[in-house]
């Protein structure tokens with residue numbers, strides 16, 4: 001498994017935790033994906049389009065032998081399998097899977113931008129990511145993640161909902 005990737009997960013329809021759990025399960029059931037870590041699950045105020053229900057968000061770290069594009073296709077397939085419909089832009093979804101980082105690569109294509117172009121402004125991405133990788137430096141930025149986090153406004157919009165079992169215990173969900 002030669003590549004490290006971080007994926008952001010979000011859900012705000014139905015049994016949100018069940019959708020996140022099933023998405024993790026399906027991702028890690030791929031023979032070319034291995035789970036490294038998951039963040040706590042956070043309940044977050046909707047941003048972009050605010051007239052919708054609260055989200056659950058989390059971030060996972062994987063090792064993978066898939067290319068970034070193969071990983072994207074697999075994420076889109078899992079979204080569809082879990083009932084994702086694209087109706088309102090930025091609207092409610094059963095599950096959303098966004099690739100944040102793939103090694104330290106910069107990928108700019110019509111289909112895929114990595115690092116995720118708006119991740120730095122999204123507290124619901126940055127706070128869970130910093131929980132599992134506080135020292136990471138995101139390509140094209142100067143400051144390590146933990147410094148970014150200190151400077152983020154409106155952190156109260158992201159609240160721990162289900163803490164990773166036993167505080168310091170390394171126990172990713174989905175195993």
Ligand code: X6L
Nearest residue numbers: 010011044045046047048049055057090091124
């Ligand atoms: C101005 C203009 C300020 C647009 C923010 C932010 C747009 C985020 C879209 C924005 C803007 C997004 C989630 C969400 C969405 C999620 C929470 C998006 C795409 N996804 N809110 N809103 N969690 N809390 O996963 O991220 S829609």
Ligand code: MG
Nearest residue numbers: 010096097098
């Ligand atoms: Mg998204």
Ligand code: MG
Nearest residue numbers: 096097098099
């Ligand atoms: Mg998405």
